[in-house]
Amino acid sequence: MNGVISANELKKLAGKCGEAQLVDVRSSSEYAAGHVPGAVNIPMDQIEARLEDLGPGSPVVLICKSGQRAVMTAALLEPCRKDVTVLAGGTDAWVSAGLPLVVNTQTRWALERQVRFIAGVLVVTGALLALEVTRYGAYLAGFVGLGLTFAGLTDICPMALLLCKMPWNRSRKLQPAPAGNQGQTCSLRNVSSRGGNGETMQS
Secondary structure, X not given: OOEEEOHHHHHHHHOOOOOOEEEEOOOHHHHHHOEOOOOEEOOHHHHHHHHXXXXXXXXXEEEOOOOHHHHHHHHHHOOOOOOEEEEOOHHHHHHHOOOOXXXXXXXXXXXXXXXXXXXXXXXXXXXXXXXXXXXXXXXXXXXXXXHHHHHHHHOOOHHHHHHHOOHHHOEOEEEEOOOOOOOOOEEEEOOEEEOOOOOEEEO
């Protein structure tokens, strides 16, 4: 198995126990926002240091959002693994094929995406205020830039820490299954997941 694999082909392959190792190379927050069932999370920037987490007996399928990072990760693994395949189109293609995702949080927006969006809005707001209302609006844009610089230098992002506490970013909790459900001991509370038709289902 080499090259690329389609979402439907991967679905059939994943149903065969032990056939392949599914590795999601996105960040942990992107992974939590929605990943292919059975995939484990090894971010791209960690893959070279975690080669021992990839079992030698089974081929590896790399997954990201659109497939681009997975291709880059496959190139990193090429010197030591020849049995690496990339999911064509990533999780976007998986969802487009009507296949389900495992979602750990109540939002499909990864934390990094939320930070980028809010930072962008604040910078644009500050710039508009500086141009149209008061020059002090420039301080808002500068403050955001300083915060992003601090996050880059220290790997600590105050905005991300704040967003983690928001209700939509809270991890899903398990609760006991209703009486009479034999073989099922617990279920997810306030969980939404993608159904086979791409719609959101509550469980």
